Amino acid sequence: MRPLSKAVIAASLIAIKSFGFRTFCTTLSNMHTSVVFMGVAGCGKSSLAAAVAEAQAVRLVEGDDFHSAESRAKMSQGIALTDADREGWLNVLGEQLRSADAGIVLTCSALKRAYRDRLRQAAAGLRFVYLEIDRDAALARVAGRAAHFFSAELVDSQFATLEPPIGEPGVLRVDALAALPQLQADVSHWLNNAV
Secondary structure, eight states: OOOOOHHHHHHHHHHHHOOHHHHHHHHOOOOOOOOOEOOSSSSOHHHHHHHHHHHTTTTEEEEGGGSSSSHHHHHTTTTTHHHHHHHHHHHHHHHHHTTSSEEEEEEEEOOOOHHHHHHOOOOOOOOEEEEEHHHHHHHHHHHHHHHHHHGGGHHHHHHHOOOOOOOOTTEEEEEEEEEEEHHHHHHHHHHHHOO
């Protein structure tokens, strides 16, 4: 068993302070449904998803790992993906959800309602955490990444494609610029206490 990260320890302390020790202990690792961390590039999907997966003791599936070589090449050249480009990728992510014995944490931009609905078909009760961020903050984050295939030139196309999941069932909206430990504590509380 690997030691907990400082972020998870900090988030656990925040959760205990916010929700009480008994609630924290009885809900820890009580995640049975899967959750998708969604939003535009640079919103922090991977960081928050990793913190939540560690805190919940569930498997993390990084959606970017399943893009085809062709799609990665397009994105690194600043060419936006089409629905056809995303077709196979969404199929693979759906299979990851379908084949999970227990809940998993998945990162996926899931920019359109149609993409989210396809993922919902793969996993009953699927939930989404929508990381809201403005264009300038997302652009600054993407431009600051050293080793990622996604070109900063694509941030505008992500916002143009985005259909925010406002009013959709099973969605938690969070401020992507909030502190990671607080975000993790809030998301874990939501996951463990949603009906």
